[in-house]
Amino acid sequence: MKVNGKIEDNYENYTEKSKEDIDLTVELGPLTLRNPIITCSGTYGFGDEYAPYCPVEKLGGITLKGLTPEQRLGNPLPRLAETPAGMLNSVGLENPGLEDFLQSYLPKVRELPTTVIANISGFSLRDYEIMANAFQAGSGIDAIEVNISCPNVKHGGMHFGTHPDSAQEVIALVKAKTNLPVIAKLSPNVTDIVQMAKAVEQGGADIISMINTLLGMSIDIERRQPILANKVGGLSGPAIRPVAVRMVWQVAQAVNIPIIGMGGILTWQDAAEFMLAGARAVSIGTGNFVNPLAPLEVLEGIEEYCRRHGFAAVSDIVGLAH
Amino acid sequence: MKVNGKIEDNYENYTEKSKEDIDLTVELGPLTLRNPIITCSGTYGFGDEYAPYCPVEKLGGITLKGLTPEQRLGNPLPRLAETPAGMLNSVGLENPGLEDFLQSYLPKVRELPTTVIANISGFSLRDYEIMANAFQAGSGIDAIEVNISCPNVKHGGMHFGTHPDSAQEVIALVKAKTNLPVIAKLSPNVTDIVQMAKAVEQGGADIISMINTLLGMSIDIERRQPILANKVGGLSGPAIRPVAVRMVWQVAQAVNIPIIGMGGILTWQDAAEFMLAGARAVSIGTGNFVNPLAPLEVLEGIEEYCRRHGFAAVSDIVGLAH
Amino acid sequence: MLGKAHIIAHDFVGDPLYKIRRLILRTEVAREAQPGQFVHVQVAKGMDPLLRRPISIADIQREAQEITLLYRIKGKGTEILSEAKVGEELSLMGPLGHGFTLPARGELILVAGGIGVFPLLPLAKAAQEKNLDVSLYWGGENKGFFTSSGLDLWQEARIPVFLSSMDGSIGEKGNVLDLLKKQVGSRLNHGEGATQAAQSEVLSVAVCGPQVMTQVVSDYFLQKGAAVEVSLEERMGCAVGACLGCVCTLKDKVSGRIYRGKVCKDGPVFKGEEVLWDYEG
């Protein structure tokens, strides 16, 4: 028995199994994925780091590390702290900046045999505009995920992500500047997630992804300082899953656009919770660190679940727990 | 080595140890506790349930189950779901109601050899007023904790706890109606915890306790329904500790009243994080379910920590991580 | 009691297919344990899983200071518990809860559905010691289930056992209520209106199993005027009555008042007549 999905094999074991006849395709508004399993921004680099461990071509999609117009060195170290069933990170949006990304990374990214979602962040509307302009159909990127929720940067995403008006504004702007599908990524650090979801739907988002990390802190009691150099960081991993599932459930009832669910997925059972709560696709972040084969195992498990319960398509299980 | 504080003995082992000379007393504004270890509302019944496992007279204080003017049967079952390093509950404020409490429970409560905090909830200002009136100095209750944050009751505490104005109003009301120290208990399900803390300080709260549970959900994927009959519930336990510590840290910087820190404390190390973040006392909830001796072990550990680091009083370590 | 219990034995009761394990523990709990009580077991050292697991006391050896637990590997917690090795220790709270009433005299019928049989053996043994007329009616899946769930313990104790299996591979084919109707029904007062008092002095019934089965069996015997006790199950947090996570709904027969009972503390054993099975809310 797999007690917790941490048992894995080399992925060769997976490739042979016949997929029988479950329809794995998911339609996220204008974006079609070959299957509902994505990997989360910031946990999957630029898509090839995990390739020796998990075959990219099996994934429904990957989301790139968050990008900003200018290069960022990110926050000082330490940037990670382990917490009960979770972890804190304060990477602080380290990234090569738009120009270097386009030159040095995009050529490889464009060859990735899966759907590629760029994740964009900014510190002003202008930043988002620059980023949105850069990614258009045919650019090698298939969709834009707008991170309005990064909790790490003091004057950054937090503002956009916790006020419905500015969230709507930034999404409308991005939507106006790109012809790619636009995914609005929501922060859970709000009183009313439904209000935020409605705002980004209003702003024209094609898809909602949720949740980003919860703001947290961990203290080194011997040094008597926060463990993270940045003091606070984003909490991810299984610990936050109940919060994420609750929010997906609430938002699924309130909006008409599809949801990508994430937050603490390690096993297919976890992913099934999100789909039953109303997520049309799921994304795996911290779970990759624990088990690089998690995305494949989740896919296999969901497929088998559909088979066992007589669902012909994965999309048939979306929202069934309502 | 205690890997996680789950190793315990019978409490007889504790009673003999000399306390040397660490001053354990903590002053929470008008409320003085013999030591900083309290137990959380809703996890410690009416104070005698755990007595066979943990000697009440060793505790700094206990907080009673939330009370409302009328009796409440609470939510339907199941009310509990285990989650990674945490649990969801949807007890729904089951309680005997004020009258029955005063008649059938208070006589025993008043004999408890520790500081007793009553936790009051309500669905209207009037409810809070009734509750506040009932508890005055000499009534056998030493302080009132105002639960403005219970996430379980649809038209209940949530409203007061997520709007600064109503939080201030309800605290001011309670403060006006009782001569006992008033503790405002904050909900973490807000965008801006500092704003809430300032509001209750403004309302006249003597003490802030934080955090209540995070709203969460867990789904039974075979039954394809939320596990909890109430669908959503409050997430508690170690999983939420990083969120709780972060909030205590933020609030400690922003208000001048003392803080009781809680959320996921199992071990003394966990408690030390809260105190270093700025909590003057700590409260243990879910931790009791795991290890009924947790309060004593936490106390012992904090004392020993002070000794080892040369602090003469536990209150000396409050806020040191800032 | 809260403390460490030493693992004396830990093995499959029968065919591992049925995932039923026997865990013998040396613990102070043996001193005070009563039939129908349970212990709250910490299955893992860390936080995965976080909560303890309630398990009934399935046998008590007071002199040896030992108790036996029988449990089915169900999910993560019992799976991890199943890996505990002889010689290791487990943290235990107990004995907990309010167990069965041992009738003063007359006949005691025990009715079990599936693994609901586990808490009944100590009651059977206590009844036997008191020279009560005790017998077990036990419904289950198939023959393999019974032999893998401790049937021989009952046989060793020389307690009359009547079985019903869903596939007919042992005992009567069908469910336990059918078995009861057939085997016991004829002996019972046919008049549904017979005074309860008269009947209950002679016939006591203790039921443990899945909720639906427990309910129908309880209702059946209540109608026949017996004194029925049922053992309930709920998810537990504290197991000492402090968290209100595990309540059931009861109705006071005299006052008609509806109230909550804590399965962990007021139960797990309740009077069949007081349980409101389908109370919504």
Place this chain on the structure above:
Amino acid sequence: MLGKAHIIAHDFVGDPLYKIRRLILRTEVAREAQPGQFVHVQVAKGMDPLLRRPISIADIQREAQEITLLYRIKGKGTEILSEAKVGEELSLMGPLGHGFTLPARGELILVAGGIGVFPLLPLAKAAQEKNLDVSLYWGGENKGFFTSSGLDLWQEARIPVFLSSMDGSIGEKGNVLDLLKKQVGSRLNHGEGATQAAQSEVLSVAVCGPQVMTQVVSDYFLQKGAAVEVSLEERMGCAVGACLGCVCTLKDKVSGRIYRGKVCKDGPVFKGEEVLWDYEG
């Protein structure tokens, strides 16, 4: 590689007081592993703790398909790892990272602080096979520490070892830099201005230990014109370069550009001259 490794041996290296354990694993990792690389080990089956732990490869037996890990029990993760039993399996990722450069010729000085010695043995052995002049300068607490941290492995491998202990119980009293100055300093070009190129062809240095020690030793040898490589440590999430949790700060010697290096992927071994030790931000 991601897969299971079989535990062949698992014991304390010396006095358990020093909490240093040796773990021999049969794994494919042995096939490709290079000196200075590490593995990412899942220490527990459940989520407590959640993350894997990075541990250096301390010895490689290619034919036997075995690697040795030496680790100190530090916190929860290594504590749990220490309970893994011979015959069990561990999930492993590796070999990971960018290891040490084996110099083409000349002298190789290894400098270790405390348990920083662990990744150096495979490098020493590789250097030996290539007939390089290799020696170890190793600073530690006291005699017990060295004998409990694999000193005999070095002796068996016949690599010259020079020790410094804080309490003087073995080797020179003092820290490893003092030892180096005394033992090696005289041999080195005294002119601080000696051309780097000239020196580095003959002297290579590999350093691993606590950051402050690594930094001062690196600076010392850089000043002397040696080619210095340092092995760094950071908290890790993914260990494959995907999360940016583990970066260090580097400065390109040519362009002067400041950039981040991933300790897990670009390192853990970096050129001493490129590391910006005290970069704030």
